[in-house]
Amino acid sequence: MKLDSKIPEGPLSEKWTNYKAHQKLVNPANKRKINVIVVGTGLAGASAAASLGAMGFNVDIFCIQDSPRRAHSIAAQGGINAAKNYQNDGDSIYRLFYDTIKGGDYRAREANVYRLAEVSNNIIDQCVAQGVPFARDYGGTLDNRSFGGAQVSRTFYARGQTGQQLLLGAYSALSREIARGSVKLHERHEMMDLVVVDGRARGIITRNLVTGELERYAAHAVVVASGGYGNIYYLSTNAMNSNGSAAWQCHKKGALFANPCYVQIHPTCIPVHGDYQSKLTLMSESLRNDGRIWVPKKKEDAEAIRAKKLKPTDIPEEDRDYYLERRYPAFGNLVPRDVASRAAKERCDAGYGVGTGLAVYLDFADAIQRLGRDVVEARYGNLFQMYEKITADNPYETPMMIYPAIHYTMGGLWVDYELQTTIPGLFAAGEANFSDHGANRLGASALMQGLADGYFVLPYTMQNYLSDQIYVGKISADTPEFDKAEAEVRDRMNKFLEIGQNATEKHTVDHFHKALGHIMWEYVGMARNVESLNTAKKEVAALEARFWKEVCVPGKAEEFNPELEKCYRLADYFELAKLMISDAMHREESCGGHFRTEHQTEDGETQRDDQNFMYVGAWEYQGHDVEEVMSKEDLKYEYITIAKRNYK
């Protein structure tokens, strides 16, 4: 398929201005006649629905939780980037753009990222106007902190709960529109399928999670803002209910899926402690502002610590290896996430890990001595408390133990400059699309992207699409396409419920999900190679075959049935896993979060192959168990000099 990214004409800094000046609009009287569906109420979905509703469109918004405020954006801790340059430290739109492209290992689209940097400042203004209580300095102005991959302080924050406060801001704007009647909220509703009529996205089939009823919603356009697919690994920092199914249904209906193998592994999470574990908890990247990461220099010390014969505080300064400061003197503990994660894995694999052997220290002793306990508490108090509640260790007295964990997926539905997928009328926003982070996302950029897409991009670009939709009239949900989609969903539900009834060997959904997660983490995780990917391919196929014969789901489809929900989401993960493996296999280079052990420099850094792989790989679904077909979108860098990504 030929991919047209629809990048506007003109110099980089004028593209967005030019686009807005020449795009088509919908007049206020006509907006009332247009229906839009938004799936997901995280930062991207809530902000898009609130903005579109305020403009006058009729919006239906859906979430799987009991309230829009529960979307997983709420768990983002550290902050949101913007190029305000309030600190006078040399920041600018260009620098934020440059850092984001470099952080993404030169695998993101220039024009999209520049626009993101451009609107970043509007986001901060918007959120403050809503009453988001960002941290402030004594003079009453906004405060900033530093994040990985940048040499300026451009991150705005609200203690360790920035995502929560930004989401509540978007939720409040959304609530206002719901009260005004422009947005209709459907909580505990899950999108089960996308309905395409004459090649355009025209609606969705949903399942009411309380009653199990299938419902139909028709609209002139559909926005999917359903987040990422990190839970494919079972253990991740994602919420339990986060899933990739809404996006995957769009993919099955013809939307291309881009760069599925780009997965972000966050370096600072609480390590795994047992096989009953259900999720991994993130410790904010902001901790790396003041925390120093180390492992013992001597193997025998590491062994003694693992055997609980030595405590970290027993290790003298000269016997500690602050390996990030050693390897990357320029960025030190603030190297980007992929670099920090790999460095931790390298030390642990070499036998220097602490705890269970799969952990390193994040130490605040220096910061407490330098700044005083009060200052450290004011900055990170809630994170320290959270850590103590989980581990029963006091980080003021002993270093935290951390290890990398799956956190974010850069891959997602392919979108053009307008955030439109390859299905006309279907848009994707936030983590659900692939567009802005390349092969690795910088910290505090997910919140920026979600809100940029929802507040400042979609409200413009969707109008360009909707301008000719005023002629088509109301879209009916009573058509053969809706009938067919609904029948397929119903059959699928029934199939899942039947498997267990007839099976001799039965297993729960979680049994299969844990097994899939294990395969993905071992063979398609932090380090990949031909051999591991081949193993993964075989094991996923075998596991999927067993799943379709042995999975056991209790109860009925027409009732509140969380096991059934988990089951249909897992079925999609099996297909997605196979696609991730194919994508990782074909990309014979290392870039960002995708590390192929065959392609590394002598000192263990990623080795890109710009000659052959400077493109976006977008995959097209061909049917169950049929190898997907890839199309390329070549990445052209006109305003940035490609360089080796160096943080030394």
Added chain:
Amino acid sequence: MKFTLHIWRQENAHAKGHFETYNVDNISAECSFLEMLDILNEQLLNDHITHPVCFDNDCREGICGMCGLYINGRPHGNDDGITTCQLHMRKFTDGEDIWIEPWRAKAFPVIRDLVVDRTAFDKIIQAGGYVSTTTGGVPDANSILIPKHKADQAMDAAACIGCGACVAACKNASAMLFVSAKVSHLALLPQGQVEAADRVQKMVCKMDELGFGACTNTYACEAECPKQIKRQNIARLNRQWIGSLFGRDRKDN
């Protein structure tokens, strides 16, 4: 560790509920409370006896507000400043009997087992828990100066996760702490001033209309709040409410 669990089972909103007793064994002290329930459910599913126990949960790190169980007579269990998902089995003694119930409040009807419907909270926010801005057309962020201590106080109030523990803890099932947290968050900031009088009126009226009880100042809500929202917010709400009755910016003046 092993435990005897007494869990509230109720098929749907209209069915009659009852306690059911289950035993779990070999539970690690490092296991979280919800992971212990996962183990129980895995056990129930493998034994093919019954439908697993339904309970709401999502982020499992104490921020989404989705989980909420009444454990041995306390919302979110026997620890301070945590949600149910942050409760760990090391807080219990081996062999203990544990009673697990859903939130009990008229405004939060049961959906199934331990899952309740908290959409009433959304309706209260929709009644006025926002600053009326539309996207774009707002001033530069630093043009609104806010004293640090005010911003900090607003943040304290804004930390509410909307879990409903305050309502569950209250003998009257009052939502005063929840409502006052939002009223305070916005009343403490200059951005919230314009609509302050109207906001407190609308939110309090909506709270009453939805069947939440009255506040009798026992502060069980404050004691059980996982985010330790302070009762001073309730006092601030009351001041705002009285002020709004006489204020010049009242709508019908």
